[in-house]
Amino acid sequence: MNPLLSPRNLFPIGYHYLFDPGRVTRYSPQRMARYRDKALRRVVRYAATVPFYQEKFAAAHVDASTIHGIADIGKLPFSSKEEFVHGFPDKMLPKGYRRPTMVVSTGGSTGKHLSMFVDFTVAAEGIGAGVRVLTRHNLNPRTTRFVSIGNFQPGKPDAVSSDLLHAPAQSAHLTRNAREMSAFAPIPELMAELDAFRPQVILCYPATLQHLAMMKKKGMGEHLNPSLIISGGSVLDSYARKVIVDEFHCPVINSYGSTEGGIEAAIAFECLEGIWHVNHDFFHLETIDADHNVLSDGERGRIVLTRLYGKATPVIRYTGMEDWISLCSDYDCSCGMRTPTLQGGVEGRLSNSIFTPDGRVYPAASFADVHLALMKLGTQKVSQFQIIQNSLNDIEIDLVFDESLRSSGPSVETVIEEVRRIHQEKTGPTVKISVKEVPSISAPTNKPAPLIISRLSAQELEKALQNEAQSSH
Numbered sequence: 183m184n185p186l187l188s189p190r191n192l193f194p195i196g197y198h199y200l201f202d203p204g205r206v207t208r209y210s211p212q213r214m215a216r217y218r219d220k221a222l223r224r225v226v227r228y229a230a231t232v233p234f235y236q237e238k239f240a241a242a243h244v245d246a247s248t249i250h251g252i253a254d255i256g257k258l259p260f261s262s263k264e265e266f267v268h269g270f271p272d273k274m275l276p277k278g279y280r281r282p283t284m285v286v287s288t289g290g291s292t293g294k295h296l297s298m299f300v301d302f303t304v305a306a307e308g309i310g311a312g313v314r315v316l317t318r319h320n321l322n323p324r325t326t327r328f329v330s331i332g333n334f335q336p337g338k339p340d341a342v343s344s345d346l347l348h349a350p351a352q353s354a355h356l357t358r359n360a361r362e363m364s365a366f367a368p369i370p371e372l373m374a375e376l377d378a379f380r381p382q383v384i385l386c387y388p389a390t391l392q393h394l395a396m397m398k399k400k401g402m403g404e405h406l407n408p409s410l411i412i413s414g415g416s417v418l419d420s421y422a423r424k425v426i427v428d429e430f431h432c433p434v435i436n437s438y439g440s441t442e443g444g445i446e447a448a449i450a451f452e453c454l455e456g457i458w459h460v461n462h463d464f465f466h467l468e469t470i471d472a473d474h475n476v477l478s479d480g481e482r483g484r485i486v487l488t489r490l491y492g493k494a495t496p497v498i499r500y501t502g503m504e505d506w507i508s509l510c511s512d513y514d515c516s517c518g519m520r521t522p523t524l525q526g527g528v529e530g531r532l533s534n535s536i537f538t539p540d541g542r543v544y545p546a547a548s549f550a551d552v553h554l555a556l557m558k559l560g561t562q563k564v565s566q567f568q569i570i571q572n573s574l575n576d577i578e579i580d581l582v583f584d585e586s587l588r589s590s591g592p593s594v595e596t597v598i599e600e601v602r603r604i605h606q607e608k609t610g611p612t613v614k615i616s617v618k619e620v621p622s623i624s625a626p627t628n629k630p631a632p633l634i635i636s637r638l639s640a641q642e643l644e645k646a647l648q649n650e651a652q653s654s655h
C-alpha cells in the first residue's frame with residue numbers, strides 16, 4: 183500500500199513539508215536554541231533504547247537523562263565509522279523496532295562500506311531541510327519542475343529516498359513536477375531527456391553538470407534553461423562552477439549532505455550570497471582535531487555530525503565523514519538567515535587533498551587551478567582534468583582537450599605549459615609537476631570521476647599531516 187495514503191503518514195509529512203523549511207527565519211534565536219535542545223533530548227532518549235548507544239553510553243558512564251540540551255553534548259561519546267560498520271545490523275535498531283526500515287549504503291571515498299537503517303521518520307522529518315533549499319530561492323516546491331539526477335542503484339541514498347518518499351508522493355499525486363534521472367545514462371541521452379522536461383531546478387553531481395554544460399555549449403539542450411542549479415555529492419570547484427554558469431546563466435549553488443545525515447536533508451547549503459548555511463534545526467555540527475579535541479570557531483577540523491531528527495539508527499557525534507570544515511557558530515547573513523555557517527565551505531575530503539612536502543594541505547578545489555590557466559589564455563579547450571598525487575614530490579595533471587576547440591586559440595602545448603607553470607608556482611620547485619594530454623578520464627562504475635586521486639601511502643600522509651601541524655603552530 184502507498185504509505186502516503188495512510189493519514190498516519192500523510193499528516194506528519196505534510197506538516198514537515200509545509201512548516202519546517204520556514205523555521206530558520208520564523209524562530210527567534212532563543213526559540214531556535216530551545217528547539218535544538220529539545221530535539222537533542224529526544225534523539226538521545228531514543229538512542230538510549232538502541233543497543234549500539236546503550237553500550238557506548240554505559241562505557242562512557244553517561245546517563246541519557248542528564249543530557250538537557252546542546253550544551254551537554256560534550257558528555258556524549260563520539261561514534262566512528264568503524265563502530266557503525268561493526269554494529270550493523272544487530273545493534274543499530276531498538277529491540278523489536280516496529281516501523282518498516284530500509285538499508286542505505288555508501289561506499290565512501292575511503293572504500294569502507296557503510297550500511298545503516300533509515301525509515302519513513304528519517305525521510306519525513308528531514309524533508310524540510312531539502313525543501314528549504316528551494317523555498318529560500320523563492321521556488322515553490324510543489325509546482326517547480328524539479329529534476330534529481332543521481333545514483334538510483336538499489337540501496338543508494340537517492341534510490342532509498344525515491345522508494346520511501348518520492349515514488350509514493352508521485353503516485354498519490356502530491357507531486358507532479360518532480361523527475362528522477364540517472365547520472366550514469368549517456369550524457370547525450372540525459373541531455374535529450376532534460377531538454378524535453380525543461381526543469382526549472384536541477385540537482386546533480388558537479389562532474390555531470392560540467393558535462394551537461396559542455397553539451398549545451400555545443401548547441402544541445404536548447405530548451406534547457408533552469409533558474410537554479412544545485413550541485414551535490416561532491417564540492418563544486420570554481421572552474422566547474424564557471425563553466426556551468428557561463429552556459430546556463432543561472433545561479434549554481436552547493437548543497438552539502440551525506441548518507442549518514444539522512445536521505446532527504448541537506449546538512450548545509452549555499453545562499454545567493456555564497457554563504458554556507460548549516461541547517462541547524464536538523465543537525466548539530468562540531469569540529470575535532472586528530473586527537474578528538476573539539477575545536478573552536480574558525481579552526482579547521484574534521485566534521486562531527488549529530489542528526490537532530492528521525493528514528494531508525496540515530497546519528498550522534500559521528501566522526502566518520504571525512505570532510506574538513508571551519509565553523510562559525512552564529513552568522514546573521516544579509517540573505518535573511520541567521521545560522522551557523524561553514525566558513526569557506528566544505529574543504530573537500532582528506533583523501534582528495536593535495537599535500538606538499540613543506541606541510542601545506544590543499545583541498546581539491548583550492549589546488550586545482552586549471553581554470554586560471556585557461557582564463558589567462560582566453561580559452562576553454564580543456565573539457566575535463568584530473569590531478570594525481572603519486573607521492574609528496576610527484577604530481578601528475580591529466581587534461582582532456584575538447585576536439586572541436588583543439589585547432590582554435592592557443593596551442594595544446596601552450597595550455598599544458600601554462601597549467602604546469604601555475605601549479606609549479608603553488609608547490610614550489612621541489613615537486614615534480616607533469617602535465618599531459620589524455621583521451622579521456624575514466625570514472626568508477628557508479629560515480630563521477632574524482633578531481634583528485636591521492637596515491638600517498640599512509641606513512642606519507644601521516645608525515646605530511648605532522649608537517650602541517652608543525653607549520654600551523
Ligand SMILES: [Zn+2]
Pocket residue numbers: 453454455457459515516517518519
Ligand atoms: Zn545567507
